[in-house]
Amino acid sequence: MIRSSFAPGVAPVLGAPKAHRSFVMRNPSVLIFLGILALFTLAVTLGAEATGTGALSTSFVKTLGMTLCLCLVAIAMDLVWGYCGILSLGHFAFFGLGGYMIGMWLMWERTEGIVLSATAAQALPPTPDELRAAVGQQIFGVVGGSEIPAIWAFASSLPAQLALVVLVPGLLALVFGWLAFRSRVTGVYLSILTQAMTLALALYLFQNESGLRGNNGLSGLQNIPGMTHLPQSEVSIRFFWASAAALAIGYVLAAWVVAGKFGSVIRGIRDDEARVRFLGYNVEGYKLVIFTLTAIIAAIAGALYYPQAGIISPAEIAPIASIYLAVWVAIGGRGRLYGAVIGAAFVSLVSSWFTGGQAPDIDLGFYVIRWTDWWLVLLGFSFILVTLFAPKGIGGLVDVIRHKVVPDRHGADLGPDKGSFREAEQQ
C-alpha cells in the first residue's frame, strides 16, 4: 500500500506529515492545471466573436468547447482505467446517454415552441392533446409514427431531464457494474463485456422502436430554448464557459478522489486486486463506486457536448468510440489526470485537423498521400508505437523533465500495468 503513494499523478511526499498540508499543497498539479485552464478560457473569451475580437470563429469556439467536454470524459476514463485498472469500453456509451437525456428536453421544448407559433395563427387554440399530437408528429414523423413513447414522459421538464442525465447512466453503470464485479469478471473479460454492453445499447438505439428516433438520432440541439434570441456566437461562448467550469470541477473532484485513502485503495486494486481483497477491503464496492462515479461524470460531459455538436445519433455510441476514448487516455498518459486531458485535447484536435482536409497532402511522386484517407493508418501505427515505446504517453515527458532536476532513486518505470513498481524496487 505504501508503494501506491508513488503512483504517477501524485507528487512524491515521502516522509511529509500529510495531515498538516492542504489538498492543494499536496497536489500542485491541480493548481497548475486550473491556472492553465483559466488562462485558456480567458484567451478564448478574448478571441471569440461575441465577447472579444472575433479572431476565433464561432464554429472553432464550439470545437474548443466540445474538446473540453471530451477532456472531461477522458478524465473519467483515466479514473476508471488509469487509477483502478478497469479498461471500460463503455464510457462513451454513458457519454452518449447523457447527451440523449438532455437532447430529449432540447428537442421537445424547441418543437413545442415551433408548434405553438404555428398554431397561433389558427382561430382556435390547441387542446393539450392536440398540442402533444402535433409535437409527436413533428418529432416522430421521421420514424413513421406520431405516438409519444413513454420514455418521453418527462421531456417537457428541464429539471427532470437534468436529473435523468445523472440517473439513467448512473443506474445503468450501477446495475451493470454490480453484475460484472460480483461475478469477479476482470481484465480483458471485463473489457469485452463492457464492449458488449455498448454494442447492445447502440443496437437498441438504432431501432425505430426504441422511441429515440432510431438512426436519425436527435437533431437541432444547438437551438437552446430560452436562448433563441441570442446569436449562436453568444451561445457558443456560454457553452464554452460551462464546459470549462465542468472540466475544472471534474478535475478537482477527480484529483481529490485519487489523493485520499480512496485513491490509494483503487490504485491498490489496480496493482494487485487479490492482495487488497485479502487486506479486508471490499474490492467490489470500491470498483462499483468508481465505475458509477465515472459514468456520471461521462454523462455530464455528454450533456454539455451534444448541445454544442447539435446532433446525436446511435452511431456516436458505437463501441469504437469508447475504444478511441481509451486511445486518447493511453496517448496522453494514463494514471495521471493531466495526461488524460492532454491526450483527449491533442488527439481529437489533431484528428479533426487531419480529417477536416486542412492537413497538406504529401506528394511522393508516384502516389499522393491524402490525409483524409491515411490519417487513421497514421493514428493506428503511432498508437502502436506509443504503446510499445512510450507506455506513459505524452504525460511521461513531465517525468523526464522532472527527473532531469531531481534524480529518480527508484530506477526506470515499468509501465502502468506493473503499477508503481520501479526497476530498483523489483530487485
Added chain:
Amino acid sequence: MRLIRAIALAACLLVPIQALGQASPIQDLLQEHGEVIAKSSRKTIQPAIDALRESGLPAAQTVMERWQEKDLWIREADGAFFFVEKDGDTYTLLDIATGEPAGTADKSELKQLKPNSGIRGLIGAALVQFQLQDPNPASRRAALDAIARDPEASHLEALRGAIETEQDAEIRAAKERMERLLTIPYGDTDQARVAAIRSFDGDLGLDVRAALNPLLATRTVVVEGDAPEALNVARKLRPGGEELTFDDAYELLVSKDLAPPAVDRTAKRVALEANAENGLVAGFATTDLDTWTERNRAYDELAARGVVPADVPVEAQQEAVGAHSYYLAYAEPSAAITDAARRSLASIETGVMVSRGIDITLDALSLASLYFLAAIGLAITFGVMRVINMAHGEFIMMGAYTGYVVQQFVPNYTLSLVVALPLAFAVTFAAGVAMERLVIRWLYNRPLETLLATFGISIALQQLAKNIFGTQARPLTAPGWLDGALVFNDVISISYIRIAIFALGLIFLVLLLFTLNRTRLGLEVRAVTQNPRMAASMGINPDKINMLTFGLGSGIAGIAGVAIGLFAKVTSELGQDYIVQSFMTVVVGGVGNIWGTLAGAALIGFFQKGIEWFNPSNTLAAQTFMIVLIIIFIQFRPRGIIALKGRAAEA
C-alpha cells in the same frame, strides 16, 4: 334469311372437295358451328367451344389456340376457316387441319375473328384440358402451374377428365392434388368440399394455406336482435372491446343507416373555426376553447342557433350501439366448411411450427458453425497467450479480400475457391506471425495494452483496405454448385453455402482436435496454455509456440473470411460485423479449449436464432437481447461454459 343461310351452309358442306380445297373433320365441325363462331358473342359461343373440346380431333387444340390469339380467319366467299400468314399485302391461307398453304387471298376477301376477352377466357379454360393431356410432360406441368397461378371453377372439370389417362405417376399425383385443391372452393357439394379440406390435414404446402385462408375471411355484421339463421357466425363481438371499438360500432350503424351520423371532432373544429368572429364563437371566447368540454358546449350552442347540424349526444349513441348485436361472420355461408377449414388449418399450424422449429435449428447450426470458424482462432490465441486480438476481425476481412483477389486471376469459381482457401490461410498466417513478432511479444504480461495495441493495428488495417480496395463492396462469387438451397418442404430449406460452411466448421473442428491432441505441436501448445513457465523448464520454447499459435489462429480467421465472403459482400468493415460475436463466443465458451468454443458458438447461434424466432422482423432487437442474455449468463459461469481449472485459471 336463316333458312337461306342454312341452305348455303349445307351447300358449302356438300360442295366438292375442289371447291373448298381443304375439307377435313375439323373444318366440318367449324362449319357446323360457323354461325355462332362468326357472331362471336360470349352468350352463344359455348356450344361451339364444347364441340371443339369434345371432338377429340388432333387439330382442335391448334385451332383453339390460334382462335384465342385472333389468328383464325373466315373466307367471306364460302365461310371456310383458315389460318393466315401475312406477307405484305398478300395473305397466304393455311389449312387449319394440316397447316399446309392453301392458296392466297386478298385482304378484302377475308374476315378476321376477333373474340373478346370473355370468349378468350372460355377458350382458355377449354384449352386447359388439352394442355393437361398434352403428350409432352413439360406442357402438362406448365398447365398445372398455370392453374395454380389462376384457378377457376371451369378448370375443375378439365382436371378431373385428365387424371384417368395420366401415365406419369408424379404428374398424376400433382393432378390429383390440384383436383383436391380446386374442389375446396369450387366443389359441387359441401360434403365433397369438406372431404377435400380434411384431406389436407397437416399438409405444409403454401398452396393449401392459400386455398384455406380465404374460406375463413370474415366481416363484421350488425343486426337487431339475434343473428339470422343464414349467417355463418364466427363469434359475437362486444362493442367497446379490443376487436370493435365503440366508435367503430357506431360508424357501422351509420353506414347501415341504422343511426344518424355523429359530428366528429375534425368537423366540429372546422365548424367552430368557420363561425369564429372577432374572437367569439356563439358567445364563447375562442381563447377559452382549448379543451373539448368547452368546444362541445360552443358547438351545441351553434347547433341550437341552427347554424350547424346538431351532434348526436353520447347517450343517444350509446343507446343505438347497445340496441344492436354485432357478429364477426364468415363470408363462406356453410358452417361445415368453415369448421373443417379451421380444423385443417389448426393441424397444419402444428406441422408448420414443428417444421419451422427444424428450420430454425438448421439455421442455428449453420450460424453456430460460422461463429465457431470466426472465433476459434481467437480462442486459441487467447488460451495460449492471454491476448485478445482486436485485429482478428481484420484478419477475417483479409481472408475475404484474398478470395476476391484470387477470383480476379482465376476465373473458374470452383478452382479459385480451391486456390483461395489455402492462400487465405497462408496470407493471414504470415500477417499473424509478423504481428506477433513485431508487436505482441513486447507486450506480454500487459494484456490490456495488447488489447489496445491490436486495436491500433485493426484501425490501420481497416483504413488500408479502404485505401486499396475502395469503400464499395467487392463480390466474392460462390461457384454454381453452391447456389440454391436444399429444400425439404415449403418451410424447411437450407442453402448449400450454409451446408458448406457447416462442413468447413466440422473439418476444422476435427483438424484442430487432431492437431492439439495427437501431435507434438499440440502437446506443446497445451503445455504452454496450462503453465508457460513449467513448459519452458521442460524444454519447450514458449516463444516459438506463441508465434505458431498466433499464426494458426490468424490463418483460421482467413479461412473463415473466405467462407463469410461467399455470402456477404466483401467490405473493409466485414470483420467488424463478426468480431463482437467472436469475443462473445470466446467469453461464453471459456478459453483454451476447443469444446468450449464449440459450446459457446452453439449457445450464441441458438440464442440468436431462438430470439429471431419469437421476433422475426427485428434482427437488431434480437442482437440486443442476445447480448443482454450473455451478460446475464456470465453471472452464472463467469469463466465460460468450459472453464480452465486450477492455477492456470488464475493466470
